[in-house]
Amino acid sequence: QLQLVESGGGVVQPGGSLLLSCVASGFSLEDYAIGWFRQAPGKEREGISCISHRGGKTKYADSMKGRLTIPKDDDRNTAYLQMISLEPEDTDIYYCAAGFVCGLGSPYDHIEYEEWGQGTQVTVAS
DSSP states (O other): OOEEEEEOOEEEOTTOOEEEEEEEESSOGGGSEEEEEEEOTTSOOEEEEEEOTTSOOEEEOGGGTTSEEOOEETTTTEEEEEEOSOOGGGOEEEEEEEESSOOOOTTTOOOOOSEEOOOEEEEEOO
16 A cells, blocks of 8 residues: 655744654665645645655755755655744645645646645744
8 A cells, every 4th residue: 555654844943954754665766756745724735845756856945945945764654844934824734645746736846646645744833
């Protein structure tokens, strides 16, 4: 069974940082691109970053450019989303997804992903 499980969410103060993990099971993350997305209730999903299957290409949404890194550890079958300088506007549910092409979805491209995690809540508040 193919599965992605995110963890690492929580409450962080404005200006703080957070590291999210995305562990894959049932398939090798080495063969897939990983995308990170976020969505709040009643809002559209936003693609914030992705990394190609061999890590040679990364993309970042304008809203979080300069505040993200997305390392990928193929030996651990785990992808990460490191966020810094978090703001209350970054409060969302964050999802990882695995696919064949690195893309952020609308409005950047029409790339879709094959597998999605269940999401982890990030709350930025003082």
